[in-house]
Amino acid sequence: MSDVVLELPDALRADLKEPMGRLYTDSAALLADAGDPLVAVGDIVTYHLLEAGRVPDVALVDERTKRSAVDAAVSAAIEGFDRRVSVSNPAATLTRALLVAMRDALDGDGTTLVDVDGEEDLAALPAVLAIPDGGSVVYGQPDEGMVLVTPDDATRERVRSLLDRMDGDTEAALEAIR
Structure with a gap:
């Protein structure tokens, strides 16, 4: 179930x-x-939202930040979710398991922590397409802060274009998050 659906080519970075x-x-x-x-993508983003008193409906974490392990206090503070799901997602990829876990979490009741074995960085892209109108996606911008995306048609089109230019099966990825 964790087969790679899309992979980020170096030219798209x-x-x-x-x-x-x-x-x-x-x-x-x-x-x-x-x-x-x-939806929160990243350990530090999730930590800051929790510290501010908001449990994200869906959070994707990999216990790493900027290629290093997150501080133990950050990892320990990421709690309070109704469900915890573990998926495999290698660096620079989107796997079917991650996409399905995100879709199931958005469709389910309560809050879900998706614990990623590998890397969750690219999850913000399909999250922008999967989240319903009025929802938001938050992800980290290294050394700058947190980016809040409240998707509109232009943002969704930009994300769809990025996914189309990745290596793999864009249609399978879109089907997994519908």
């Missing part, structure tokens, strides 16, 4: 550096602007 939404350094300000449901 630069296109992912530009934030897809507004950059925040203050969790309270971000939460004031965030929609519902809320």
Whole structure:
């Protein structure tokens, strides 16, 4: 179930550096602007949202930040979710297991922590497409802050274009998150 559906080619990496939404350094300000449901991608983002008093509806974590293990205090603070699901997702990929876990979490009741063995960085892309209108996706922008994406048609089109340019089966990825 964890087969790779899409893989990020090196040529596309630069296109992912530009934030897809507004950059925040203050969790309270971000939460004031965030929609519902809320998807958090990354350990540090999830930690900051929890510290600000908000359990994301879906959080994807891999116990790493900037290629290093997260601080034990950060890891220990990531709790309070109704469910915990573990998936495998190698670096620079999107696996069927991650996509299905995200879809199931969004469709389910309560909150879900998706514990990723590998890397969760690219999960923000399908999250933008999977989240219903009015929802928000938050992901980290290394050394800058947190990016809040409340998807609109233009943002969804940008994400779809990025997924189309990845190596693999875009249609299978889209089917997994529908």
